[in-house]
Amino acid sequence: MRITIETKARPCPGVERAVSLAEDALRRGERIIAVGELIHNSREIGRLRQLGLEIVSSERFLKPESRKSFAGAVFTLRAHGETEKLVRKAKEYGMRIIDATCPIVQHSQDLVRQHASEGLGIIIVGAPDHPEVKGLMERCKGSGTVVSTPQQAERREFEERSLLIAQSTVDPDLFHEICRILSHRLSGLKIIDTTCRFLRTRKSDVKAFAEEQDMIILIGGRHSSNCRLLFETARHVNAQTHWIEKPDDLDWSWFKNGERVGITGGASTPKWQMDEIRSVLENHPVKTAPRGVKNKKGGTLLWRMWKKPKTKK
Numbered sequence: 001m002r003i004t005i006e007t008k009a010r011p012c013p014g015v016e017r018a019v020s021l022a023e024d025a026l027r028r029g030e031r032i033i034a035v036g037e038l039i040h041n042s043r044e045i046g047r048l049r050q051l052g053l054e055i056v057s058s059e060r061f062l063k064p065e066s067r068k069s070f071a072g073a074v075f076t077l078r079a080h081g082e083t084e085k086l087v088r089k090a091k092e093y094g095m096r097i098i099d100a101t102c103p104i105v106q107h108s109q110d111l112v113r114q115h116a117s118e119g120l121g122i123i124i125v126g127a128p129d130h131p132e133v134k135g136l137m138e139r140c141k142g143s144g145t146v147v148s149t150p151q152q153a154e155r156r157e158f159e160e161r162s163l164l165i166a167q168s169t170v171d172p173d174l175f176h177e178i179c180r181i182l183s184h185r186l187s188g189l190k191i192i193d194t195t196c197r198f199l200r201t202r203k204s205d206v207k208a209f210a211e212e213q214d215m216i217i218l219i220g221g222r223h224s225s226n227c228r229l230l231f232e233t234a235r236h237v238n239a240q241t242h243w244i245e246k247p248d249d250l251d252w253s254w255f256k257n258g259e260r261v262g263i264t265g266g267a268s269t270p271k272w273q274m275d276e277i278r279s280v281l282e283n284h285p286v287k288t289a290p291r292g293v294k295n296k297k298g299g300t301l302l303w304r305m306w307k308k309p310k311t312k313k
């Protein structure tokens, strides 16, 4: 097995910033609270939790008794933004705010606020349950619509004068398709491409990398929409693409024909997680050999060294 970590795979600037803001505050000994995952990578969140980060649900955060339990703590806004409702609540509790919202998402929030106040409808291409989209929809003050598919863009009713933007991690090809459909339907449509440039570049990098490998192991959080985009991009050109979160997710049966194995990650995947998988693959255990296959001394053969004997006719 020849293992290569994609050289361009790294966390995006927005995630790096959110993690380092949280780490700095934790190092200063502050009590840091985030509502939901700060970034979409549960193992990296696990590492930050060990340093002291507290993750709470929005239901718990909004309960009246939370004022007392969170007073004096620091509220960290997530990389993909937070609703104004939660930020207001944190201020009411007297919490200090660390704004870890990615500047790209902040820009979308400003656009939405400005255009909604000018009376435009807001159309957001994305997933309605994604935290970034929830935050944007709240800032639309009732004039927002989420569109997830070209079919929805074709069928739904929209304001003639609308702003069309995207969730930052949406597939740029989907955004362009919906732009094409709606620009024919709405005469007063204003389009601003808010898809993340880092991900646009990653998409083409991952495609090129997947074409060079026999198999791709993509590491990243299961809830991450950018991981889904990169996974589907890689799988489109390389059917042997697998998306894992941790070493235990590896299935050794995948590796029967995998001579060139490429490791890559999503926008929230730190390098240590890719190094970890490389090390697990390099120290591939002997017990993964096919059952019953023995070498001349009676030991078990590694599966990759084993060749089925030819049957005589």
Ligand code: SF4
Pocket: 012, 013, 014, 015, 079, 080, 102, 103, 104, 105, 168, 169, 196, 197, 198, 199, 226, 267
């Ligand atoms: S993926 Fe892009 S938009 Fe999202 S946090 Fe990273 S840099 Fe920001």
